[in-house]
Amino acid sequence: MPHVERFSISMNRELLKTFDELTARKGYPNRSEAIRDLVRNALVEERWADANEKVAATVTIVYDHHTRELADRLADIQHHHGSLVVAATHIHLDNDNCLEVVILRGLSGRVRQLAELLIAQKGVKHGRAVYTTEGRDLW
Ligand code: NI
Numbered sequence: 001m002p003h004v005e006r007f008s009i010s011m012n013r014e015l016l017k018t019f020d021e022l023t024a025r026k027g028y029p030n031r032s033e034a035i036r037d038l039v040r041n042a043l044v045e046e047r048w049a050d051a052n053e054k055v056a057a058t059v060t061i062v063y064d065h066h067t068r069e070l071a072d073r074l075a076d077i078q079h080h081h082g083s084l085v086v087a088a089t090h091i092h093l094d095n096d097n098c099l100e101v102v103i104l105r106g107l108s109g110r111v112r113q114l115a116e117l118l119i120a121q122k123g124v125k126h127g128r129a130v131y132t133t134e135g136r137d138l139w
Contacts, residue, residue: 002139009035044133051109056086059102059115059129066096067123074121078102081114097125105134 028034084106119127
């Protein structure tokens with residue numbers, strides 16, 4: 001457990017009021033936890049700016065499995081990037097639509113490229129990647 005330091009922050013009243021409303025709306029127990037999350041988000045984002053950081057990501061895609069060859073194409077892409085794909089889960093939303101979550105891990109540049117490639121496939125109705133961290137050096 002890292003040593004906890006206390007410090008004070010100066011902020012204009014209006015900004016603080018808005019921040020407190022945000023903190024409450026998001027369910028944070030206090031300002032400190034909300035600020036810690038903001039700092040962590042900034043650090044993770046910074047890490048992703050470097051293409052050679054070890055990172056993790058999830059890619060969520062929704063698609064119609066009747067779209068010609070799309071399911072095969074998505075599987076092919078994952079096979080060709082086997083070293084980056086940790087796991088994939090597929091559920092059938094209804095008669096037509098599938099939801100797939102692909103978990104990726106590797107160097108940020110390659111992970112981002114693969115995430116973008118999956119989302120960009122013709123027939124994917126919606127795709128979103130969450131670029132996160134392996135958690136080391138982040139407290
Ligand atoms: Ni399906």
